[in-house]
Amino acid sequence: MAKMQANQMRAGMVIEFEGQRYTILKQNIMIPGKGNAIIQVDMRNIKTGAKKDQRWRTADVVERLTTEDKEFTYSYADGDNLVLMDPETYEQTQVPSAILGDRLAFLQENMTVNVRLIEGDPVSMDLPETVTLEIAEADPVVKGQTASSSYKPALLVNGVKTMVPPFITAGERIVVRTEDASYVERAKN
Structure with missing residues (x-):
C-alpha cells in the first residue's frame, strides 16, 4: 500500500x-x-x-493499493461468474460478473479484457473502449426535425438504450462507448 x-x-x-x-x-x-x-x-x-x-x-x-494488470479473453458466463482464459497459459479463472456493474451488457465472447489484480485477486475489469453493436429498434424521426438538432432513442441488441443521430435505423451496426453507451459512429464494416 x-x-x-x-x-x-x-x-x-x-x-x-x-x-x-x-x-x-x-x-x-x-x-x-x-x-x-x-x-x-x-x-x-x-x-x-x-x-x-x-x-x-x-x-x-x-x-x-498496488495493482497488477493482466489481459484475459472472455469465454462465457457461468451463473454469477464470468469465465476468463489466460491467453498465454490457457488457464481459466472466474471473476464475479458484478465487477463490471452496468457495463456487463457490453461484454462479448472472445473479447480481450484487462483485469486489475491485487495480490492475485481480481478487483476491477476494463472492457475495450468501444464495441460495435446492432440496433434492435430505433424511434422513427419526427417530421420537421433537423438532422443536427437532436438524437433519438434506440435500443441495442444487448438490451442497452442509447441515443443515436436521426439517420440511424434498426438493423444498422454502430460503435458505442462501453463506459456510458454513447454513440460514436456508424460501424465501418
Missing part, C-alpha cells in the same frame, strides 16, 4: 477507504469560491459493486 495525495487519484486506481477497497471511476477537482479545492470522486466498492461519491481536500492522504 502506498500513500498519495487525494489530487493524484485517477480513474482505474484502486484505493482503500474506511476498510473497504474501491475502484476510482472518475474524479473532478472543484474549486469553490472561497477556500481550498475539493476532489469529488465517483468510486465503486469492489466487493459489493455499490457506487459511492466521496469528497476529499486536495491535501488529504489516501491509501493506494
